[in-house]
Amino acid sequence: MKTVSFSLDQETQEGIEALAKAAKLSRSDVVRAMYSRMRLEKTLEDMEQQAAPLLKELGLETEDGIVAYAKSET
Numbered sequence: 087m088k089t090v091s092f093s094l095d096q097e098t099q100e101g102i103e104a105l106a107k108a109a110k111l112s113r114s115d116v117v118r119a120m121y122s123r124m125r126l127e128k129t130l131e132d133m134e135q136q137a138a139p140l141l142k143e144l145g146l147e148t149e150d151g152i153v154a155y156a157k158s159e160t
Contacts, residue, residue: 094102106116146152 102113102116106113146155
């Protein structure tokens with residue numbers, strides 16, 4: 087693994103340390119987990135944007151409509 091160094095404001099540093107202590111993880115583990123979470127959220131946003139035109143074409147504008155459509159196709 088590569089070591090990366092960066093500056094943090096005091097509040098962020100203390101927050102990461104508190105999260106690490108509470109979860110019994112290293113600070114690096116906390117930062118990796120936050121990165122993974124942000125990457126997942128970005129991926130889901132991208133998927134939503136890509137799916138939007140097709141969902142609109144199918145008339146599926148709510149989650150309930152999508153679920154009902156998925157159930158009807160199985």
